[in-house]
Amino acid sequence: MDDLRIKYIDAIAAAADEAALEELRLQAVGKKGEVSLKMRELGKMTPEERQVAGPALNALKNEINSALAAKKVALADAALDARLATEWLDVTLPARNRRVGTIHPISQVTEEVTAIFADMGFAVAEGPQIETDWYNFDALNIPGHHPARAEMDTFYTHRAEGDERAPHVLRTHTSPVQIRSMEKTGAPIRIICPGRVYRADYDQTHTPMFHQVEGLALGRDISMANLKWVLEEFFSAFFGTEVKTRFRASHFPFTEPSAEVDIQCSWEGGTVKVGEGDDWLEVLGSGMVHPKVLEAGGIDPNEYQGFAFGIGIDRLAMLKYGIPDLRAFFDSDLRWLRHYGFASLDQPTLHGGLNR
Ligand code: PHE
Numbered sequence: 378m379d380d381l382r383i384k385y386i387d388a389i390a391a392a393a394d395e396a397a398l399e400e401l402r403l404q405a406v407g408k409k410g411e412v413s414l415k416m417r418e419l420g421k422m423t424p425e426e427r428q429v430a431g432p433a434l435n436a437l438k439n440e441i442n443s444a445l446a447a448k449k450v451a452l453a454d455a456a457l458d459a460r461l462a463t464e465w466l467d468v469t470l471p472a473r474n475r476r477v478g479t480i481h482p483i484s485q486v487t488e489e490v491t492a493i494f495a496d497m498g499f500a501v502a503e504g505p506q507i508e509t510d511w512y513n514f515d516a517l518n519i520p521g522h523h524p525a526r527a528e529m530d531t532f533y534t535h536r537a538e539g540d541e542r543a544p545h546v547l548r549t550h551t552s553p554v555q556i557r558s559m560e561k562t563g564a565p566i567r568i569i570c571p572g573r574v575y576r577a578d579y580d581q582t583h584t585p586m587f588h589q590v591e592g593l594a595l596g597r598d599i600s601m602a603n604l605k606w607v608l609e610e611f612f613s614a615f616f617g618t619e620v621k622t623r624f625r626a627s628h629f630p631f632t633e634p635s636a637e638v639d640i641q642c643s644w645e646g647g648t649v650k651v652g653e654g655d656d657w658l659e660v661l662g663s664g665m666v667h668p669k670v671l672e673a674g675g676i677d678p679n680e681y682q683g684f685a686f687g688i689g690i691d692r693l694a695m696l697k698y699g700i701p702d703l704r705a706f707f708d709s710d711l712r713w714l715r716h717y718g719f720a721s722l723d724q725p726t727l728h729g730g731l732n733r
Pocket residue numbers: 549550551552629632661662663664685686687688
């Protein structure tokens with residue numbers, strides 16, 4: 378029994394891993410293990426012999442079992458220590474930089490414009506960027522031969538050979554949304570429509586894609602005076618200072634009378650400041666919606682009238698945030714975007730301030 382004891386206790390102490398330990402357990406105290414076999418022999422002993430051998434065997438079995446359990450714990454501890462030694466983590470290291478994008482100035486300004494007009498009761502309407510020539514031109518009182526079609530440098534889509542239908546166009550302005558909105562909700566109506574428009578033109582102040590916001594207000598007695606008030610309210614809220622406007626008689630096929638609107642500004646040291654000085658800067662086209670346009674939108678011109686306007690969003694952004702070159706808006710230059718972009722949590726609202 379002493380031989381068994383020494384054999385197993387030493388072997389257990391020397392076991393390299395759990396598998397070796399399990400092997401030893403089976404050899405010693407498993408069903409056919411050496412200690413178990415010895416215990417079976419108890420039956421053949423005399424009662425006197427058994428009285429001595431029984432407890433001694435039991436003690437040996439217990440001793441081996443506790444040695445096995447202790448070694449198992451020791452092996453697990455050692456394994457954990459080894460892991461901790463290799464998988465250490467320095468929680469005092471600074472966190473890795475998270476790249477955060479910025480809100481594009483066009484998006485920001487669109488939000489600002491929307492917030493201001495929403496406050497005056499204008500809902501946001503939308504229309505497709507690929508338009509039929511009916512919505513983009515005819516319905517707006519621009520017939521096929523009209524010079525405005527040529528002036529607008531329109532992008533036309535391609536039709537298959539032999540297909541005689543008029544090609545679709547990339548909308549040249551947001552005015553087609555006037556017609557779509559009239560059809561959808563009828564009058565009275567008060568909407569703005571911000572969105573992308575397209576013209577084949579490219580230089581420091583023109584890009585083939587740019588942004589407008591259309592405005593449309595129809596009611597029974599809406600007049601040019603309401604237009605002027607709404608625009609002055611808008612510009613003053615947008616630029617955060619009182620801005621005078623100047624209406625210049627103009628011509629658009631879809632408004633009568635028509636006016637181009639300038640805002641007051643000063644040019645000093647090559648930079649433009651809105652709301653001061655006595656220079657003027659053209660920022661939009663507007664007028665009273667032409668009766669033919671109302672009719673095209675399914676509205677009776679004897680019952681309803683109102684105004685429409687179209688403002689260049691990119692121009693507004695350049696003026697407000699001092700951005701000199703329009704083309705840079707669409708270059709996707711990360712340095713430019715980081716410089717002129719806005720933090721994503723700084724969403725403009727009238728109560729929180731339009732720009733912080
Ligand atoms: N659609 C015109 C343009 O793009 C602007 C405009 C809109 C003028 C509404 C009058 C009324 O130049």
